[in-house]
Amino acid sequence: xxxxxxIALAFMALLAVAGVLSELEDTADVKLTSAPQPLxxxxxxxxxxxxxxxxxxxxxxVAPRWQVDLRSRISGVVSNQTPPAxxxxxxxxxxxxxxxxxxxxxxxxxxxxxxxxxxKLDLRKARNKHRIAMKDWTAAKPGETPPEMAVHLPQVHxxxxxxxxxxxxxxxxxYDLRSTTLRAPFDGIVTRRNVxxxxxxxxxxxxxxxxxxxxxxxxxxxxxxxxxLLSKDWSDLTVGVFDERGxxxxxxxxxxxxxxxxxxxxxxxxxxxxxxxxxxxxLPGAFVELHLPVRPIRNTLRIPESALTQNGFVxxxxxxxxxxxxxxxPLFRDIGDIVVAAPEELAQETGLRIVAFPMSAFLPGRxxxxxxxxxxx
Numbered sequence: 001x002x003x004x005x006x007i008a009l010a011f012m013a014l015l016a017v018a019g020v021l022s023e024l025e026d027t028a029d030v031k032l033t034s035a036p037q038p039l040x041x042x043x044x045x046x047x048x049x050x051x052x053x054x055x056x057x058x059x060x061x062v063a064p065r066w067q068v069d070l071r072s073r074i075s076g077v078v079s080n081q082t083p084p085a086x087x088x089x090x091x092x093x094x095x096x097x098x099x100x101x102x103x104x105x106x107x108x109x110x111x112x113x114x115x116x117x118x119x120k121l122d123l124r125k126a127r128n129k130h131r132i133a134m135k136d137w138t139a140a141k142p143g144e145t146p147p148e149m150a151v152h153l154p155q156v157h158x159x160x161x162x163x164x165x166x167x168x169x170x171x172x173x174x175y176d177l178r179s180t181t182l183r184a185p186f187d188g189i190v191t192r193r194n195v196x197x198x199x200x201x202x203x204x205x206x207x208x209x210x211x212x213x214x215x216x217x218x219x220x221x222x223x224x225x226x227x228x229l230l231s232k233d234w235s236d237l238t239v240g241v242f243d244e245r246g247x248x249x250x251x252x253x254x255x256x257x258x259x260x261x262x263x264x265x266x267x268x269x270x271x272x273x274x275x276x277x278x279x280x281x282x283l284p285g286a287f288v289e290l291h292l293p294v295r296p297i298r299n300t301l302r303i304p305e306s307a308l309t310q311n312g313f314v315x316x317x318x319x320x321x322x323x324x325x326x327x328x329x330p331l332f333r334d335i336g337d338i339v340v341a342a343p344e345e346l347a348q349e350t351g352l353r354i355v356a357f358p359m360s361a362f363l364p365g366r367x368x369x370x371x372x373x374x375x376x377x
Contacts, residue, residue, distance in 0.1 A: 038369070039321075039367055039368055039369040040366075040368050040369065041368070041369045041370075041371050042317065042323075042355050042357075042368045042369070042370055042371065043355070043356045043357055043371055043372075043373050044316075044317055044353040044354060044355055044356060044370045044371065044372060044373065045303070045304060045307070045353075045354050045356050045372075045373045046351055046352075046353060046354075046372075047301045047302060047303050047351060047352050047353075047354045048301075048302075048350065048351045049299060049300070049301055049342045049346070049347070049349060049350060049351060049352070050298075050299075050300070051296045051297065051298045051299075051300070052296070052297055052300045052301075052302050052339050053293070053294060053295070053296050053297070054293075054294055054302075054332050054333070054334030054337075054339055055240070055291035055292055055293050055294060055332065055334050056222065056226045056229060056230065056291070056292040056294055056332050057289055057290070057291055057292075057332075057333060058220045058221065058222060058226075058289070058290050058292065059287060059288070059289060059290075060218045060219060060220050060221075060272075060287070060288060060290050061218065061219075061285065061286070061287055061288075062216050062217075062218050062274055062282055062283070062284055062285065062286045062287075062288055063216070063217055063218065063219075063284060063285070064188075064211040064212050064213055064215065064216060064217075064284045065212060065215035065216065065217045065273075066186055066188070066211065066212040066215065067209070067210070067211040067212070068185060068209070068210055068211075069206045069208075069209050070097070070182060070185070070206070070207050070208040070209070070210060071204050071205060071206050071207065072100075072179075072182070072201045072202065072203055072204065072205045072207055073176075073179040073203065074100070074105070074176050074179045074180065074203055075200070075201065075202045075203050076100035076101055076102075076104070076105075076180060076200070076201060077100065077101045077198065077199070077200050077201075078098060078099070078100060078101075078195055078196065078197050078198060078199045078200075078201060079099040079100060079101055079197065080197045080198060081099060081197075082098050082099045082197050083095075083096050083097060083098070083099070085097040085098065085190055085193065085208065086190065086193055087190055087191060087192055087193045088189065088190065088191075089189070089190045090187075090188070090189050090190075091184040091187070091188060091189075091190060091210070092184065092187050093184055093185065093186050093187050094183050094184060095183060095184045096181055096182070096183055097182045097183060097184055097190075097207075097208055098181075098182040098195065098207060098208070099180065099181055099182075100179075100180040100181075100182075100201070101180070102177060102180040105173065105176050105177040105179075105180055106177065108173040108176065108177070109170070109173045109174055109177050111173075112166065112169045112170040112172075112173040112174075113170055115166045115169065116163070116166040116167055116169070116170050118166075119159070119162045119163040119165075119166040119167075120163055122159045122162065122163075123156070123159040123160055123162070123163050125159075126152065126155045126156045126158075126159040127156055127159075129152045129155065130151055130152045130153060130155070130156050133146075133150065133151040133152050134146070134151050137150060137151060182207065182208075184210060185210070186210070186212050187212060187214065188210045188211050188212040188213065188214075189210065189211055189213060190208055190209070190210055191209045191210065191211055192208065192209035193207070193208055194206055194207055194208070195207045195208075211284055213283070213284055215273070216273070216274040216275075216276070216282060216284065217255070217271065217272065217273055217274065218252065218271075218272050218274055218288070218290070219269060219270065219271055219272070220269070220270040220272060220290050220292065221262060221265055221267040221268070221269060222267055222268045222269075222270060222292070223267050223268075224266075224267075224268065226292075226332070227268045229294040229295065229297065229331060229332060230292055230293075230294055230295065231293065231294070231295040232257075234253075234254035234257060237253070237254055237292075237293060238251055238252075238253065238293070239251060239252040239253070239254070239272060239290050239291060239292055239293070240252075240290070240291040241274060241276075241282065241288050241289070241290060242288060242289040242290075242291065243286075243288060243289075244287065244289075246289070248277065249276060249277055249278075249281045249282055249288070250274055250275055250276040250277050250281065250282050250288075251274075251275050251277070252272040252273060252274045252275065252290065253272060253273050253275070254270055254271070254272055255271045255272060255273045256270075256271040257269075257270055257271070258270070258271065270292075272290070274288075294331075294332055297331060297339065299341065299342050299347065300331065300339050300340065300341055300342060301314075301339065301340050301341075301342050301352065301354070302334075302337050302338075302339050303337065303338060303339075303340065303354045304336065304337060304338075304354075304356055305333065305336060305337065305338050306356055306357055307338075307354050307355060307356055307357075307358065308328060308330065308338060308340070309358050309360075312327055312328065312329065313325045313326065313327055313328070313358070314326055314327075314328045314340065314354060314355075314358075315354070315355040315358040315362055316352045316353055316354050316355060317353040317355065317368060317370045320367070321367055321368060321369070321370060322364075322365050322366065322367050322368070323355070323362050323363065323364055323365065323366045323367075323368055324364055324365075325362075325364055326343040326345075326346070327343075328340040328341070328343075329341075353370055356373050
C-alpha cells in the first residue's frame with residue numbers, strides 16, 4: 001500500500017515538471033536575413049609576365065691563391081741564431097725564416113771543390129799525354145789514323161766525364177749549403193711554425209706554413225639548372241661578394257670555368273678572383289655569398305618568396321576575383337623575390353595578381369576580396 005502511494009506521488013511530480021517546462025519553452029522565431037556574407041580579404045601583388053634578370057646565390061669559401069708548407073730540404077740542427085719567425089708574423093719574399101748549422105755542409109763543399117780541382121788536373125794530364133802521343137804517331141807514320149788506345153784518347157774521355165761529375169757534386173753541395181738558410185718564397189703571413197732553436201730536423205719535415213693574403217680566390221659550385229641560367233660571357237661578368245649579414249664587401253671576376261663536374265656533388269665549378277672593396281675586409285678562410293648574374297629569361301614572373309607555398313603552388317586572383325593556382329619551381333632567387341616560369345595557360349596575360357601570403361585553407365574558384373599589398377600596409 002505504502003509503495004503504491006510513493007509511485008503515485010512521483011508520477012504527479014513528473015507531470016508538474018513537464019508543465020513548467022512547457023511554460024518556459026522558447027518560442028522565439030529565427031528571422032532570415034538576406035545580407036550577404038563579407039568576402040575573405042587576400043593580399044595581392046601585381047606581377048608582370050616578361051623578361052627578368054637576377055642572380056644565382058651560392059655560398060663559397062675564400063682561400064689564398066698561394067699557400068705552402070715549407071719543408072726542410074736537408075737534415076740538420078736549428079741554429080740558436082735563427083730569426084723569430086713566429087706564427088702570425090708577416091714576412092717578405094726572401095726574408096730568412098730559419099738557419100741550420102752549416103759546418104757539415106761547408107766541409108762537403110770544400111771536399112767537392114777539392115775533387116773538382118783534382119779532376120781538372122787529371123784532365124790536363126790526359127790531354128797532354130794525348131798530344132805527345134799524337135806527335136809521336138804523326139812523326140813515325142804520317143798520313144795514317146792512329147788507334148784510340150795508341151794515343152790515349154779513352155783516358156781523355158774518362159777524365160772529361162770525371163770533371164763534369166765533380167762539377168755537378170760541387171753544385172749539389174753548394175745547393176745543400178744554401179738550403180741551411182730557409183727563406184720566405186713570397187710575401188705573406190706565417191700561419192704555423194713547427195720548429196724551435198736547437199731542434200733536429202730531417203729532410204721533408206714541415207717547418208712553416210705560409211699564405212699570401214694579397215691574392216684571394218674562391219670556387220663556386222653551380223647545379224646544372226643554375227648553370228643553364230648563367231651567361232657564358234665571363235669577361236663581362238661581375239659577381240657580387242656579400243658577407244653573412246648581406247652586406248656587399250667585394251666583387252669577383254671569373255678566372256676560369258671548369259670543364260668538368262665535381263665527382264661528389266655533380267656540379268659545375270667556377271673559379272673566381274676576389275677583389276675586396278676595402279683592404280682587409282675579406283680575409284682568407286671567410287665564408288661569403290656569391291651573387292652570379294643570370295642572363296635575361298623570357299616569359300617569367302618575379303614574385304615574393306612568401307607567395308610560393310611549401311607544396312610548390314602559386315595562388316593568384318583571376319578577373320572574376322576568384323582564387324586560382326599553378327605549380328611553380330623557382331628558377332632563381334634575388335633579394336627577397338623569386339623568379340618562376342609563367343604557366344602556358346596564362347601566357348596571354350600581361351600581368352597577374354599574385355597572392356602574397358597564401359593559406360592552406362584556400363580552394364580554387366573561391367571568391368575573395370583582393371587587397372593590394374601597399375594598401376594593406
